[in-house]
Amino acid sequence: MGISLTDKVLNSGWDLSVTTIKSIEGNLLHIDPMTLRDINAEEQQAVIRNSFPFSVRSRQTAVVFEDLIVDGNKAENAYIDGCRGGAIYLYRSKNAVVRNCIARNYNGDGISFQITENVQVLNSESMANRLWRSPRDRQSAC
Secondary structure, eight states: OEEEEEOSSSOSGGGOEEEEEEEEETTEEEEESOOSSOOOTTTTTOEEESOOOSEEEESOBSOEEESOEEEOOTTTSOOBOTTTOOSEEEESOEEEEEESOEEESOSBOSEEEESOEEEEEESOEEESOOOOOOHHHHHHHO
């Protein structure tokens, strides 16, 4: 299961961690990859949400997303900005192609790539996604 982790202070941009639950033992979650920041649940009011990029490739070369339709439900899911997510999301990847894909209704960027080299988006559409968070939204989320 994909999740995002943040706290009440560092809750957007590169401070957000997106990861996968590998197993659960009682109230202990085993995740991979590890969080980007140390988060203390009590002191920092940590937040864990079942919001994550649908299709993600991290630290890979020669990635191809092809003939993929990602249809989110932005009204029912928490916002994830483009630094850590998108319906189709590439991070630290090289030589990637997004071809004949549709990303729509995601509560964040539709097609997003960060710290990448040679990404091609061909014959694809990104529509009805939430592309940014206003300062007012950020204050109400904290």
